Structure formats: structure tokens, C-alpha cells
Amino acid sequence: MDSIFSPPGFDWTKDKARELRQVIGAKKIGFWRAANLLCRMYGYAGWNELKELRSLDPPFPTEWDDQLDEYHLTERYDRFIDELNAELDIDDEQSQAILRKVNVSSRNVSYASTSSVREAVAVSDVDDFADRLAGILAALAPQIAAARSGGRQAIRSAYANRR
Known part of the structure; x- marks a missing residue:
């Protein structure tokens, strides 16, 4: 899937960035770094690109989790994990633990079946x-x-x- 996976909105993204920061640790990551990380997890270059694309008329389309088949949902989670691993220098297991706590998606992926x-x-x-x-x-x-x-x-x- 070549498209960008959009978060639902700015408030949601800010709330999830705060949660992400809390789970990772406020001393390890600041709010804007967490917000930019979250935006990269969704395929944007960072917060500014998210803001620019979501401000277009009509707004950039959102792909909701329930619209994705199992393969593309897994692909989305792989992107989340890759971004967390790169940003925080951690392994897949640690990234998966963060994703479970922050709940950045309304659906969960079973990694055993991927x-x-x-x-x-x-x-x-x-x-x-x-x-x-x-x-x-x-x-x-x-x-x-x-x-x-x-x-x-x-x-x-x-x-x-x-x-």
C-alpha cells in the first residue's frame, strides 16, 4: 500500500504524543519529538507535513484501521515498530510493548500470525x-x-x- 496512513486529527495526535512521551519517559523524549515520531509512524515527514496536508481543502484522506485488511494493518504496525526502533534505538519487542500501552490504533495485530x-x-x-x-x-x-x-x-x- 503506497498511501499515507493518517491519524484522525490534531487533537488525537497531540494526545497520543503525550501518551507516547509518558510511556517512553519524559526525560528520554520531549513532547515535539514524540509528536514528530508519531507523525513519522503514520508516514509523514513530521508534524509540519501532517499539519500542511490535513489543512488542505479537501483534507488529505484518512485510512481508518477498520478499512485495512490484515496484511495492510500488519504493514502499518511494522512501520510503527520501525520508526520506534530507529528513534529510540530499541528492539521490536520493546516497540511492541510501547504500542500496546499507547494504543495508537483501534485494532491490534497478532504478531504470531503475521x-x-x-x-x-x-x-x-x-x-x-x-x-x-x-x-x-x-x-x-x-x-x-x-x-x-x-x-x-x-x-x-x-x-x-x-x-
């Missing part, structure tokens, strides 16, 4: 890619044929006709 979910989705993703690739190749077939018969000039005309 590898089987990933394997099942990976097969589905490969099948989906193969289907899409067939369509892409069918669309490119005229350009490929033109390239074989007429060289670069034929390719340029094919692209010009496509626009």
Missing part, C-alpha cells in the same frame, strides 16, 4: 501483478511492433499518437 498472512498475500500479489502485467504488455504491443519494424522514429510517433 508471517502466514504475508505469505498468503504475497501469492495474491504475484497473481495480481501477473494480471496487470498482461494488460500493460497488451497496451504496449503496438509500440513494440513499431519499434521492431521502424526503429526510433516509429517509437516517437507511437508516443506522439498516445498523447
